[in-house]
Amino acid sequence: MINWSTMFTFYKSNIVNTLSNVCGRQKLSLQYSAPRFPFVIAFIALTFEMANAVVKVLDLDVPESVEIGSTDEIVMVCNFVASKDEAAEMKWFYNGNIEQIYQWIPDSDKPPGAIGRFKERLDVTYSSPNPRAKYNSLKIKNVSYDLSGNYTCKISGIKSEDSQTKQLIVYSPPKSDLEIILFKNENLVICTVSGIYPMPKLDFYIVDGNDTRNIDEEIESDSDEDGFNVTARYRFDNTSLSNPTTFLCNLTIPGTDYNLYKELDYYIEDEGVIEDEDYTDWLTSNETSDEAQNITIEDSSGIANHPTVYASLLLLVTFLLLS
Incomplete structure (x- = not known):
């Protein structure tokens, strides 16, 4: 079962090296305008390569990551080549070479079969329009977190075998916003x-001008039916920070290109100075009111509180009593 176009593309890079060895490392062109002799040698080299690699996995197409809820099915494709006289067999494995989930014999009239944990979710009727690779694909329905893992496509023949493995991550974005919260009193x-889901990676950074440095944070996590809940904590020393300082939190899900980040600017306040303009205006306004109130009190009660007035009144009362 040879797809000559695919095989020529795969072996093209190897032909030049083989021809170089045969022809004294002479550089040959593979353009169609070249003489026929190099192509004769190329065909011989191609046949030689086929004899040493009867089956070959050319490419394994597995999505690196899938967001939960974005699709109901996942398709994985294993492109391979095998010589016509080779009784090739295709097998798919999940998380290693022990748990087999799919099997297809290209030269057999038997339909492909689903095996193992995904048996009820594999669509074995799914086929490629290419008859030479009709059932070289996996179509898995009902996408869920348990599909995350490593998938291996293995092609076996009488003389040789080949395989490739790719990883799939099924993930869910956070149900809450990424937040940075500052507790000034506790630094x-x-x-x-x-x-x-799955467990993300949280990294804290301090941004000082053009300099960004990673800081050692404490990570706390737990999980529930909604996924993982993660908190990163960092205690800082004001004396080691510039003013202002920017805290940056970066979230990633390993194995995916999912990324979130949040920044928070922290201004170190000088002792006795309040930088909040609204609060300063409020404070100034209250100080003015207090001064006005004190003046009013002094004006209304100043005479009554004067010691000379008390002495005069006392003498007057004494004089009246003696009379």
């Missing part, structure tokens, strides 16, 4: 997220 900053 503590936290980054938190919840309802995400």
Whole structure:
């Protein structure tokens, strides 16, 4: 079962090296305008390569990551070549070479078969329009987290075998926003997220001008039916920070290109100075009101509180009593 076009593309890079050895490392062109002799040698070299690699997995097309809810099915394709006289057999494995989930014999009239944990979710009727690779694909329905893992396509023949493995991650974005919260009194900053799957990676950074440095944070996590809840904590020392300082929290899901980040600017306040303009205006306004109130009190009660007035009144009362 030879797809000559595919095989020529695969072996094209190897032909030049083989011809170089045969023809004293002479550089030959593979353009169609070249003389026929190099193509004769190329055909011989191609046949030689086929004899040493009767079956070959050319490409394994497996999506690196799939967001839960974005699709109801996943298709994986294993492109391979095999010589016509080779009784090739295709097998798919999940997480290693022990748990087989699919089998197809290209030269047999038997339909492909699903095996193992995904038996009820594999669509064995799914086929490629190419008759030479009719059932070289996996179509898995009902996408869920348990599909995450390594998938191996293995092609076996009488003389040789070949395989390739790719990883698939089924993930869910967080159900809450990524947050950075600052607790000034405790010199503590936290980054938190919840309802995400699988376990994400949280990294804290301090941005100082053009300099960005990673900091050692404490990670706490737990899980529930919605996924993982993760919090990163960092206690800082004001004396080691510039003013202002930017805290940056970066979230990634390993094995995917999913990424979120959040920034928070932290201004270190000088002792006795309040930088909040609204609060300063409020404070100034209250100080003015207090001064006005004190003046009013002094004006209304100043005479009554004067010691000379008390002495005069006392003498007057004494004089009246003696009279």
